[in-house]
Structure formats: C-alpha cells, structure tokens
Amino acid sequence: SAVISQKPSRDICQRGTSLTIQCQVDSQVTMMFWYRQQPGQSLTLIATANQGSEATYESGFVIDKFPISRPNLTFSTLTVSNMSPEDSSIYLCSVLGVQETQYFGPGTRLLVL
C-alpha cells in the first residue's frame, strides 16, 4: 500500500484568496486523483492529475478555479483559487495501487470565511 501525506491538514482562509494543497506519496505511482468531500456528503472527483501534461477535469470543475500540477510521479498540488464560502470542504488526494485499489491521503479541511 502507498503512504500519502497532505499539507496543510486544515486551514481557514479569507474570501478571494487562494490556497495550494500538497500531496506527497512515498512511492512512484501512475495515477493520482483529487476529490472534494463536502460536509456530510460523499466524494466527488475533481480531476485526474497527469504527470507531464494538463490535468483531466470532471464536469463542473475548471482549471482556472482548481489548477493542478504534477511535476513527478510522487507529488501533486491542487490550488483552490479565488475562494468563496462554497469552497469550504475537505480535499483529498488519492493514488491508484495494484488491483484497481485507491489509497487516500488524510485530507485537507478548508474553511473559507
């Protein structure tokens, strides 16, 4: 299994600012994903982070709002831009391990005031 860390673990931000969330994996992985989980809800896929190319975004999520970088096979960042209170959520990164199994980071809890 992969060990995943995220930074920051939580943050409180002001409206209109941006926050960059880091995801670090202890081994090289091919596929990395970013999810959002709003309070009391299930997980929603934001995008697939592609190494060496632009991320693949899902419906309802755009690059200007959620720019993603993936400079190598162990690291990715997600930026939440021009934040509003509606962006308050938990943001999770995951990686794909063997046999179609995902391993998730601990999440970043974001509160926008």
Add this chain to the structure above:
Amino acid sequence: LAKTTQPISMDSYEGQEVNITCSHNNIATNDYITWYQQFPSQGPRFIIQGYKTKVTNEVASLFIPADRKSSTLSLPRVSLSDTAVYYCLVGRPSSGSARQLTFGSGTQLTVLP
C-alpha cells in the same frame, strides 16, 4: 445516474455480524467491486475487493452472486470502532474515466453498545 445503491444507514450492536448490500445493476464485465471505510476527519480506507464469488480477509468478507449485480460486505462481530461510513465502488479506476471513480452515497454504520 449513480452506479451503486446502498442503504443510507444501519444500526447494529456490538458483537453482531453486519451485512451491507450494494446494488450495481449496470456492472460491466471488467469491473471490480471495492469497499472502503471512512472515519470522520480521515480519508477512505480500503477494506476488501472482489470480482466474483467470495473473498475473505482479516477484517471482512465480500459475497458476490453469479450475476454480479449486487455485493454484500460482511463484518463479523462488530465493535464500537467499526462505526463509520462504508462505500462500495464499482469499476476499473485505471481506465481514468469519471464513471469508474464515482462514489455512491455510502452507508453510515452505527454500532451501539
């Protein structure tokens, strides 16, 4: 359309066996069935995965009938620490398709003393 259907919540008592069923009528031939457990303020954690028939590991069993249109996660002798949300995920995440990475609503299991 959601790919999976699970009960929203279940209650049980310590020491009982708990069975959570997930319906996935549109499962594809190559899809895996994977169950995750999520505690509050943590990322989901892999529990068990199967393709057909029965799979058992140290924490759970997974029963899959021949038509694969449903699956049942069985937790033997639950304890208070098994209180969590349980998600079933059907698909092949390696395909990179959002359809393969869609979490359902999950089942909130509450274990009572």
